[in-house]
Amino acid sequence: MNKKKRYTVMALSALLVASTMAHNDEAKPWTFWYWMYGAVSKAGIHADLVGMKNVGLGGTYLMPIRGVSERPEYQGEAAQLSPKFWEMVDYSFQQADSLGLDMGIHICDGFALAGNPSILPAESMQKVVWTDTIVGGGKKIEGMQMWQPESYKDGKLQPAGSEGGYYQDIAAFAIRCKEKPQLFKPEKIEYTEAVSTAKGYYLAAKPASIIYSFHKPVTVRSMRVVPNGNNIQSQRLLVQASDDGINFIDIKQLVPPRQGWQNTMCDYTFSLPTTTARYFRFSWTPEGTEPGAEDLDAAKWKPLLKLENIILSNQPMINQYEGKTGAVWRIETDAAAKSETVAMADVLPLKLENGMVMGVMVNGNLMNKLPKGTWRLLRMGHTSTGQTNATAGTGKGLEVDKFSPAAVRKLFNSWYALFLNRPHSDVVKYLHIDSWECGSQNWGYQFAEEFKARRGYDLIPYLPIMAGVPMESASRYEQVLKDIRLTINDLVNEKFFKTFTDLAHEQDIEVSHESIAPTFPADGLQHYQYADNPMGEYWLNSPTHDKPNDMLDAVSGAHIYNKNIVQAEGFTEVRGVWNETPAMLKPMLDRNLALGMNKLFFHVTAHNPWMDRKPGMTLDGIGLFFQRDNTWYPEARGFVDYITLCQNYLQQGRPVVDIAVFTGEEIPSRSLTPDKLVPMLPGVFGAERVASEQKRMANVGIPMEESPVGVTHSANILDLKDWCNALHGYKYDSMNKDALLKWNFEYSPKGKLPGNQDYRILVIPQPANTLSAEVKAKIEELREEGIIIIDKPYQAKDFSQYGIEPDVVLPENMDYAHRCVLEATGRKDIYFLTNQEDKERQITATFRTRTSKIRQVVKLSLPAYGSAFVILSNKEDMQVISQTGHKLVEEEGAGFTENYPSVLAVSDKWKVHFDDIRKDTTVTLPFDWSKSADEKMKYYSGHVTFTSSFEWGDSVPVSAEEKMEVPAEKTKTAPSNDGFIKIQLGKIGDVARVLVNGKQYGYAWTAPYEVYVPKRDLKNGSNEIQIVVANTWHNALQGAGEGKAPFKGIWTNAKYRTKSKALLPAGLLSTINIVY
Template sequence: MKSRLKQRIFALSLLAWTAVCPADAQQTRSLRDQFLSPSDEAKPWTFWYWMYGAVSKEGITADLEAMKRAGLGGTYLMPIKGIHEGAQYDGKAQQLTPEWWEMVRFSMEEADRLGLKLGMHICDGFALAGGPWITPEESMQKVVWSDTIVNGGKLMAIRLPQPKAYENYYEDIALFALPVEDAADEMQAKITCVNLATTGNVKAAQTVNMDAAGVIRSSYPCYIQYEYEQPFTCRNIEIVLNGNNYQAHRLKVMASDDGVNYRLVKQLVPARQGWQNTDENSTHSIPPTTARFFRFYWAPEGSEPGSEDMDAAKWKPNLKIKELRLHREARLNQWEGKVGLVWRVAQATKEEEVGKQDCYSLSQVINLTKQYTGHSNGKTLTATLPKGKWKLLRMGHTATGHTNATAGGGKGLECDKFNPKTVRKQFDNWFAQAFVKTNPEIARRVLKYMHVDSWECGSQNWNKRFAIEFQKRRGYDLMPYLPLLAGIPMESVEQSEKILRDVRTTISELVVDVFYQVLADCAKEYDCQFSAECVAPTMVSDGLLHYQKVDLPMGEFWLNSPTHDKPNDMLDAISGAHIYGKNIIQAEGFTEVRGTWDEYPGMLKALLDRNYALGINRLFYHVYVHNPWLDRKPGMTLDGIGLFFQRDQTWWDKGAKAFSEYATRCQSLLQYGHPVTDIAVFTGEEVPRRSILPERLVPSLPGIFGAERVESERIRLANEGQPLRV
């Protein structure tokens, strides 16, 4: 059997080799020529960061000449932060000023002289697409709401509280009245914390405690108890954090009527989540439970080993909770992610948690939007509701508040990713200006790449045309179901989950059809190639779909940074490129969370080779930081982040050139071939979604993984003890 398996593997390998190898002698010679004399297309590139406006012409010349000597094909010019954030560097070239544009012009001229090409990001900084020209109403939007309890049976004229607004911007969408049985959603409780660690080397300072602000912390097993004077019916638990704490979502919920005898209610299950998970709270639905005592047990044992779709689990298991809110009213499980406010993949709501009786039917909900008249906060509701208690749900939209956070003089709100006009406005006010503020002829010759970096500006779930787009794409009207976007279940949990999946699908499509499509069209206008990194795991999306609009897909791999490494970033770019027929697959390589000044080419080669084997064929070194001085070494860094790959590196003159020549020859052959894929994996219909890491397929595809990988996956699935990383 083993012999036959080896024969089959050899046959598959031979088939793959013949698929990428030339068929005749002439093509073989061409391949040999490619290796011996690679084209400029095969050369590696680098990111060129200008820090704090500290830029000089002599430094620009020295940098670009060093890149040329090292065998690079070009660089993406990206300014980071402004002169006021790094006053100690005495920068004079604040972004968007004449001084800054003069430096950009000079860079283009020097690159042209040296035969290098340049690229620029779509905005100041590296994430993602914003600027001071974007007004709050043109920025990324999200749905917000406020509710007011009133008694029906009589004519009322009432002003309603405005939902929370960001950037002093808010617009109404609709107003609904929903019948309620009890006005009190929450009750006051006495909170106590009890340490359960009594043996071993227990450090008292790390046992469970609650500080003056109510924040609960623990490094040892413990429970948190909520005691009510009267029985309280809890249907969901809202977890409020002041950071990204995975452990807070692993609580075991117990309930008691007498404080002595406890019964299990539910073991909370964390949603799959990305690194930018702090924009919203997390609400876990539970079976309706009436009790006077609720306990939330926690222990570090059983913590999942960290992974890219459970980023916060990479850290030492410590519990930290700002607040637990127990609610009487029904909510969909983990609704914050399901409505598209944040990138999460959670379990579906179960009927034993939210039954049919807990879901509002369309006939129960009264739309009062037309009776709500006036302007802004002067609006008044004049209506007569049937007898009983009613919740008035005022729903609107506001700015998410996200900015291109790493920018300097060009910092501002992130543009609305669903509005083609604002995306175009962003392009026109930044990238297009590089062809206006410099020498247009040289710019057209040198600036050949437009880049969108990794998505680091949260998610978006609304704009003024979202409901119209939803109906066009999904075939039905979203507006009657709008309370779902507040997590309120409607019709049934199955119907609620389906509609919210349609919401997320619409979000995912708009990101591609508007944001990436408009930028692709803009790039073509200027005869530029469009380069882009990953959307997941930040923007609610299909993590592969946007690569169909991109000329040059890009992922990212990290160096010596297990807490930050994101292998799915590379797999998204590689899979997307293969699916949509993109020959060049770029990688932002050797990003390092904390440089230790011990990196050298021999240390880097194995990591690069691994990513070549995965599918990349154009390396971008991260990072070359501009050094404005010729007499100060080693120069500036990206605040200590990234591989120190620049002219004042001790091994630059010989090592950088040798390593880049190696990369060039590898890439010349890899770009010459075409991928042969033996296995296709269906990524499912859930949104968000992205590529599948190969090791996750160990249980599904036995026999094709090595023993070490199979064993590491066995350990991960067993999840015993406190594994931080496998």
């Protein structure tokens, strides 16, 4: 049944003055502030920070990027860590302090990730390396020298056998081989017509085959694929064999592992069924390619086979061992491959001193001879991965060992702590750990000791497994490999993230980190337990680089670990085209607010050291150009105020999420995107979604699209804009094993996690036979406590059969967020609603209240891409108001709307002034200056002031509404001064601020482009109205590129890419209405 309740609707047209409620500073968005190439000036610092303050930001993360020597033409003088650099840092701290802005500092120079010149090779990220020597048994091996494996020297990795360099032995082994190990070199290599080798590697765009021919049959048990670059297609080969070169049989269809974008550190090893043949054919077709995702990054691009080499071996190897050892972020998906690998019979430890074999341990005795047979001697050790904080300047150095607290402390003291010792460093409130772009490590400080302490057995006897050697049995070596990854996960969390958090908290500083996946082989949620403010990332107009999983990692990580603030690095653009506007950004912003973000960090504000070059410095064209010399930056205050208002509400209370989805026990792992849930919840998603998802994943024809200009990619990449409210009124979080096992029932019947997050449903996508005994036991405990367990495909359309109605019922292309606030006076439920369509809509929303039998229905009018807050409360004195306190009137059958029935006349003539070219003209509206015959106006980008007037007072007729309110026996000759007039700008290009009688009243930056003015501020008679319009840089940069710059000083280091030379509309593009 429906029962009337009291509620407040906050309409977020986003064009009005600041909210009637006071915002806390925590609700203000921040920005990343990049100092590029050491080109920094005090004038620029002051202008940047004043701009941030004026636009309404709360603070900034200061991050110097790249070095002076990389772009000497910029004449940078503030090289990182130099006296000039510290002078600029001191000045920025003083300026921020005087302006009331807070700051954060990254853990190292640059933004990726944690390196420093002070880090020695032994203190850097480590990897396991090895060399092979094949010998015959029965001969003396004592005194035999073994080649040193790969080592690190003078800033680079050098190949095995090189002299010197940093390298440390771990152990050596003798492995009995049933036959002499061989890597087979074909007598002849042929390929079909579609293959080209002109570039020095095999390249094909159409179905193709490569054929290896041998003089006599060879027996193959494994193969290694060496791709050219990050190429998924080379991992999709169909392996076939033949005795005559004519009739081939299928041996194996290679299945790529799930893999991230930083994936070129290792080749790909595939186990094969033992096969003896003279001919091996490797066939490829683009058909069947997945559309690509964050965990299959290389599949996003145009399907091209790019292959350096295929190496066949007679030795059994562990399938895809490179990822299983933690050397790179990969997850095997070919479960059948385990049965193809034959385990080795004997593995004996060697005694090694300074690379020289001193003997072999046989039955516990040191012998100087190996037993008879063929033996593979394996020398295993570790060296630096060679990874650096690549985007740094003079603060560049090796990436710190993520398993060494001492090395982490050294890094902290060598960079971050230096900032804390500067004057005015009290402005520094955050330590930030940014994009994980330094790959993986599978060895480090006391790794073997930590492994033994945590896993309960010694890793060293099993070390050959890390070289891909199958030992004992498939089940045994797979367990050892899993234990290695579990240990890696434990150490990166406890030794790296926790150490940084402890160091920061000692200084009363909060910590934020971004996602660790899909680059480092760990649990993508667990590290957020050590973040005060988990951070995700999303990209604008960049399908190949967008990070829906990053955002879901941060949101779920925050929720399961009791973190209220979910930060987001927002609106990064891989190729900015200078047409970006706040209206363009709003739909994406709102989707991420609905997802769970509640603190935006704009990416990026690039410091512009020059006062006479505009738009100025950028991150080499990457990122949203949210900086002082962007034309519409002053008018962005309206956009920022809107964000602040939203975040103010969405930081209150805690999120309401019904469903937890278990991420499993595999390492690496991360949150699940909604498409991964369709097989488990087909009924809730609906038949249409099931069918569309099957079609998307089939990817028939490999459809491609171009976005942005010059970037061609799969048209079927997952885009969260297509998944608004995908579960039709239910929200979900991903939950890792750590959080699952901590789930308790302090307040029955709803489970309480460490984050005090209520979940009523647990979805288990993994097959039961993959779950450990402790996880199975926990699931049964949850079941007994009343949690609904979904461990097989759920066909019902909702969970009402369990008494769990949809939280909110909305039309298509709407999304929402729900926060619950428990106050002394009762409960308050805050719903954020977002219209994701580019048109005005009359919507009906139905809300679930505390008892499922009571539903609250609200009708509401939302503009194109509009949004609203609906607040349900048990208080008795609620009213319906707009963002600025304007009363929304509930009209019968129309829902909540505003009542402005009368229209004022505005003069047809508008005086127009172009600020930067000092030109004046008089126009009638609409006026699009990009169509002007005057080229200075035509290509103009910047501010233009439109001035006109309107009458108010005795000469203005009373509104129809006011007439109804006046008794019949009385008369009224002029409108009341209570309330507001509303100035409707209609369509504009692109943003505006409105002044009446010289006083500013608001910003028009998104539909419906309206500004409110109190009637009491109007004069009796003529009132001047000024509308200051700003367009984007697009037209001026287009003109400058054609030699028609509208004014001097136009310069940027961002390449200007656009398909069309057409100019964008600019100005007041419709007539102006004033209603009251």
